[in-house]
Amino acid sequence: MDEQRITGINYTQLRALCRISGLSDGRLSQSSKEAHEEFMNSYHRIFLRPKKIPPVIPLGREGNISHTPQRFKALDNQVPQGRNRNQPQEKHETQEMLINHVIKALKKLPIERSQKDLQVIHTMLKMFPCFTTQLPKQELHKISSIAIVETWDRSQILFGHNGFYLILKGSVKPYTRKGSREEQKKPAIGVGGSFGSFEPPHFEDSGNIMQYALTLEVCEILKISHSGYAKLKEDISAQDYAMKESLIQGCQFYLDWPKLSINHLTKLIQLKAFPANQVLVKEGRVCPFVAYIREGECTILQDITSLINPAKKKGGGIKSVVVGRLGRMESFGEVSVLQAQPSPCTIITVTELQAGIIQPEALRGLDSVTISLMLQTAQHTCRKLSQEEINKEYMRQEKNKEWDHIKKQVLSDALFYNGIHQGCGKWTLNRGSRKTAVKHKPSMVPPS
Structure with a gap:
């Protein structure tokens, strides 16, 4: 039928489809549920069909x-x-x-x-x-x-x-x-x-x-x-441009930049959203883009090569330690992208992230003055710690996790043995769990 005939591919729609946030691109094991639903609802737009009058x-x-x-x-x-x-x-x-x-x-x-x-x-x-x-x-x-x-x-x-x-x-x-x-x-x-x-x-x-x-x-x-x-189109374009400009100027390293160089970067920025727990940068690889965080938070991790589990080398048994965080109005990736240097750390989103990104191919068209300014003002996302420092930081974080677990366990046991249960207060209609606890532990509950 005419509705099923396909005359070609709309490559503009295809590129837009491939840029869906959360879609598996080789680095992700699988796409997010939202990205999958958006892909399934939009993929038919890439097909060109005969036009009807x-x-x-x-x-x-x-x-x-x-x-x-x-x-x-x-x-x-x-x-x-x-x-x-x-x-x-x-x-x-x-x-x-x-x-x-x-x-x-x-x-x-x-x-x-x-x-x-x-x-x-x-x-x-x-x-x-x-x-x-x-x-x-x-x-x-x-x-x-x-x-x-x-x-x-x-x-x-x-x-x-x-x-x-x-x-x-x-x-x-x-x-x-x-x-x-x-x-x-x-x-x-x-x-x-x-x-x-x-x-x-x-x-x-x-x-x-x-x-x-x-x-x-x-x-x-x-x-x-x-x-x-x-x-209407002019107003929307002006609002987007002003928002992108404020995003760059809000980063502390770009406060003193000249207006002309800020404009050059503003024209290259693309707004994008990332889901939580997504790997943005992998340690040992060049950053895929330069990012300016608008909303959200990221965690900076470094691998501990001395604590590799031999039995899990193929399954990713490398331990990581948190060495820092990135938040609102902060940037990363400038040095890695411009100098083609492998990233010394891994960056993972903690919450849903909204950021403005600049692709590496777009930065190649920048003038030499703007590139020099970026290299002079931008700093490395994290310094490369020595193996001893990484091990000490890892042990400290593990001890803190263990201590937090012990405190929660002690508090939970104390509440349980005193007949206190979440959602079963004095004025709660459903207090069956508390009565059960009182029946088993009468000596623990003070007389009313």
Whole structure:
């Protein structure tokens, strides 16, 4: 079938799929559950399939965003509890209620819309593939603040080159200035249908024919203008740039850097999230990237070669000792990446980590001044300890672990023999475990 035919591979989507955080890349034994679910939900986007011409108004030959009319399928799951979901009348009423609520919110000025209004609009927009497939999540989340609604009477002409339109009520008939018999057979676009584009169309020549739509009844149409969408993209880009710039300037080694060099690094940063307990850097290998930590914490480990278990050499029987930690507004990997030096330590995430990273290939394009500044200001992530120092630190940490275990055990035994159990206090309804302890140890419990 046409839906199953594949004409090629979208390599942009493929590269984005391979960069999913937590996905197994050879260093990890297996992918995280979240990364696996995201991969399975997104892998079909890498396949290119034959394009179909939907019954909508295309604008120009490139950059068109148009989809077939659709109903509110996602609303079928929003029928109030206690009612029969199979009753079409109740589904229709639920759809009408949401549409009316959205129209009421859109008729307010963008500055007057409350957080609840924006959330309702955002919830509805997520139900349409014309938004979810064409817009990034960040733009989709904020586009509800620039959308407006227009009311059109019957038999009015609506030109589609002014923005993107989504029909909330009513229906329209697509036409062109150059009429033909085929146009008379085109179906009308109803509720859920869309036409137009988010960005101005790029006309290849002056021979393009202008398209328009004729309203068949009173219509309520959501509109996103080209200028509003362009301003939204500029605001998001400026916010991302400012956040990346503050991320670098927040690191103590970059406080006195000149503005120009900071800008060079800011353009190279990519924001990425790492799950907890993920190995970012392996001792003895070059760091895979330079990282600037935004949120989260990492542990720095060093291997103890003298404590290798011979029976577990193949299974990773090398002991490690904690030699330091990395936290918010700290960086690592500059010296290792720029000088191609193996890392003297292993870095593992303790909590979920949000960081800005710069790939080694991106650093190769930097000017010599910025590279020299990075080597002068950045310090090694950790100093290489001697074997004796590592052994002493290992023994100290092991003694602390053993002492903590003894304290917890003594405290647990003391609470148990005195009839004190977690969740069974004086005013707790379920106190069966405490009564059992009192029955077995009557001499341990003071009289009431």
